[in-house]
Amino acid sequence: MAFKIGLLGLGTVGAGTAEILLSPDGRHPLLQELEIYRVGVRDISRTRSLQLPENVLTTDLEAIATDPEIDIVVELIGGLEPARSLILQAIASGKHVVTANKAVIARYGNEIFEAANKKGVYVMLEAAVGGGIPVIQSLKQSLVANRIKSVTGIVNGTTNYILTRMQTEGADFAEVLADAQQLGYAEADPTADVDGLDAADKIAILASLAFGGRIKLADVHCEGIRKVSAADIDYADKLGFAIKLLAIARETSRYNGKQAEAESELLSIRVHPTFVPKTHPLASVNGVYNAILVEGEPIGQLMLYGRGAGAGPTASAVVSDIMNVAAILKTETVPIPHPLLSCSHQHYCKIAPMQELVTRFYARFLTRDTPGVIGKLGTCFGNHKVSLESVVQTGIHGDLAEIVVVTHDVREGNFQQALDEIRAMEAVDSIASTLRVL
Ligand SMILES: NC(=O)C1=CN([C@@H]2O[C@H](COP(=O)(O)OP(=O)(O)OC[C@H]3O[C@@H](n4cnc5c(N)ncnc54)[C@H](OP(=O)(O)O)[C@@H]3O)[C@@H](O)[C@H]2O)C=CC1
Numbered sequence: 207m208a209f210k211i212g213l214l215g216l217g218t219v220g221a222g223t224a225e226i227l228l229s230p231d232g233r234h235p236l237l238q239e240l241e242i243y244r245v246g247v248r249d250i251s252r253t254r255s256l257q258l259p260e261n262v263l264t265t266d267l268e269a270i271a272t273d274p275e276i277d278i279v280v281e282l283i284g285g286l287e288p289a290r291s292l293i294l295q296a297i298a299s300g301k302h303v304v305t306a307n308k309a310v311i312a313r314y315g316n317e318i319f320e321a322a323n324k325k326g327v328y329v330m331l332e333a334a335v336g337g338g339i340p341v342i343q344s345l346k347q348s349l350v351a352n353r354i355k356s357v358t359g360i361v362n363g364t365t366n367y368i369l370t371r372m373q374t375e376g377a378d379f380a381e382v383l384a385d386a387q388q389l390g391y392a393e394a395d396p397t398a399d400v401d402g403l404d405a406a407d408k409i410a411i412l413a414s415l416a417f418g419g420r421i422k423l424a425d426v427h428c429e430g431i432r433k434v435s436a437a438d439i440d441y442a443d444k445l446g447f448a449i450k451l452l453a454i455a456r457e458t459s460r461y462n463g464k465q466a467e468a469e470s471e472l473l474s475i476r477v478h479p480t481f482v483p484k485t486h487p488l489a490s491v492n493g494v495y496n497a498i499l500v501e502g503e504p505i506g507q508l509m510l511y512g513r514g515a516g517a518g519p520t521a522s523a524v525v526s527d528i529m530n531v532a533a534i535l536k537t538e539t540v541p542i543p544h545p546l547l548s549c550s551h552q553h554y555c556k557i558a559p560m561q562e563l564v565t566r567f568y569a570r571f572l573t574r575d576t577p578g579v580i581g582k583l584g585t586c587f588g589n590h591k592v593s594l595e596s597v598v599q600t601g602i603h604g605d606l607a608e609i610v611v612v613t614h615d616v617r618e619g620n621f622q623q624a625l626d627e628i629r630a631m632e633a634v635d636s637i638a639s640t641l642r643v644l
């Protein structure tokens with residue numbers, strides 16, 4: 207029995223997927239039962255390196271999504287539309303769907319999963335987070351016995367690749383971004399990578415699976431890597447840190463001092479560049495590699511590590527999803543919606559405001575080189591209950607002195623209030639940067 211696959215998209219991931227489907231030798235025998243039946247692209251005249259079976263290429267993607275012959279539609283075109291509509295059409299036509307599209311799932315997951323559950327089909331998305339890393343399946347199935355406390359990840363390959371090369375070679379941001387695009391890591395619009403939006407989509411998906419509720423993307427605090435300067439990279443290194451774009455979802459236990467309300471209900475979900483101590487396992491995750499550190503009860507800490515982007519690793523996840531669906535179709539015994547494979551959350555998770563976050567901070571100030579400046583900064587921080595772990599005057603730039611501080615754990619709202627006062631000080635020229643510290 208052959209299962210007919212309709213591929214939407216034959217770019218980086220689509221081509222990687224077709225390559226695996228066309229070379230089943232030495233892999234699981236089920237792969238031989240998968241047939242590439244149609245492939246939808248935008249430009250049919252483009253030269254492609256892949257040798258596809260005759261007459262499978264088309265620009266009519268709707269015809270693929272609704273073709274009664276097709277069992278599984280694999281959406282790999284990216285973007286919001288027509289991807290969302292094609293997924294919904296495929297579901298309405300009774301097809302199972304595999305997608306790598308985190309942007310669509312993070313925004314329209316509720317609509318898509320509701321439609322899928324009603325129709326009795328699967329929507330699989332392993333490739334959408336962490337590329338080839340089996341993080342979705344781990345959260346849905348392997349870790350399902352745990353109470354998850356936190357998910358902390360490097361989930362964007364492009365920005366990790368950029369930051370790594372800036373840190374190790376002093377490379378120029380724009381040049382490394384162009385390399386990441388060339389290597390097929392970046393999104394069609396790389397601002398989604400650079401500004402943290404892709405990581406925000408991914409942590410929203412992981413948080414929903416880990417904490418069992420819907421997540422509004424607007425509740426995810428998101429900062430990208432544009433503000434990370436060579437000077438900050440240098441200070442991080444000297445102070446014993448690496449800078450990583452982290453995506454974090456964790457239960458938070460401090461909210462307005464109302465411990466009881468906070469404990470099990472509130473989540474903190476955020477994406478931002480972070481000072482990570484060099485001794486932390488996430489600090490040595492470099493290049494296109496991603497890693498997701500999950501903390502659960504009773505499992506404790508567990509870290510998943512692997513390539514987060516690129517044709518092969520991502521296609522590995524796509525094809526595994528296709529094979530999992532095919533395996534279920536073959537046995538025809540599993541009810542749909544399957545209690546572990548489908549998504550059926552109804553309620554929204556409550557998200558704590560950023561002011562209530564408790565974290566350490568790094569800050570770099572440019573000040574006039576007058577006596578007592580460090581004392582004034584210290585007093586202001588003290589007045590706002592921000593206690594300092596270290597203060598260093600690091601050098602003179604023209605007639606300005608550079609002062610770097612690292613705080614102990616503080617309430618973010620207090621830290622921001624102190625910064626507002628410091629910004630207005632006569633002796634302070636500017637706050638050159640602030641970054642959170644893990
Ligand atoms: N690249 C990566 O490392 C990863 C990507 N992803 C996700 O996978 C998906 C695909 O990414 P990627 O392969 O990099 O993207 P590409 O831009 O390389 O490929 C997109 C493909 O879709 C086709 N396409 C795009 N829009 C349309 C349209 N409107 N109508 C018809 N065909 C269309 C293109 O056709 P044509 O070839 O004719 O231009 C191309 O074949 C995205 O959702 C992305 O976020 C997930 C994990 C990793």
Ligand SMILES: N[C@@H](CC=O)C(=O)O
Binds near residue numbers: 334335362363515
């Ligand atoms: N652009 C993304 C691709 C994978 O999801 C990334 O760089 O991680």
Ligand code: NA
Binds near residue numbers: 332333337339340341
């Ligand atoms: Na994955």
